[in-house]
Amino acid sequence: MGSTHHPPSISRHSSIATNPPLDRTKVKDYLLLSVLACFCPVWPINIVGFVYAVMSKNSLEQGNLDGAVRLGRVAKMLSIVSLVGGTVIIIACIVNLASECPKSDL
Template structure:
């Protein structure tokens, strides 16, 4: 759940929201006693959260590089 919440701060908004929803569904399945469903949904939530974190990090790095290169082009 924590990984999904952290992923929501990344700029890859459709993926991180879906990962957060899957993590909530996984928690609800566990509370209902459906261990197999909770594990399956948890794996999907973890995968989507990691993809969102990696994608968000790449987008942020690309923006920083782009802004830094524009700054040096002006001078």
């Protein structure tokens, strides 16, 4: 039984060669942004964003920079959606309450 030697796959190495190594200090977990988003009234979305931010922070601490970047991107997106959605909801509530208040004739 002879073993055949397979040359290393070029396609596997090309993605590593084109992507520069990630700098640990430049990877963001967006934890502060997700904490701020938790104050917006879009609870399922901002809680999930916070969980992704914590997972990104844990991945960064474990040295998984790729995972930290991917999880951080999701945390950032969910936090921004929460902030925008929460702002719209708060403004809509203020406008609604202002329109229902009786106006005094002074």
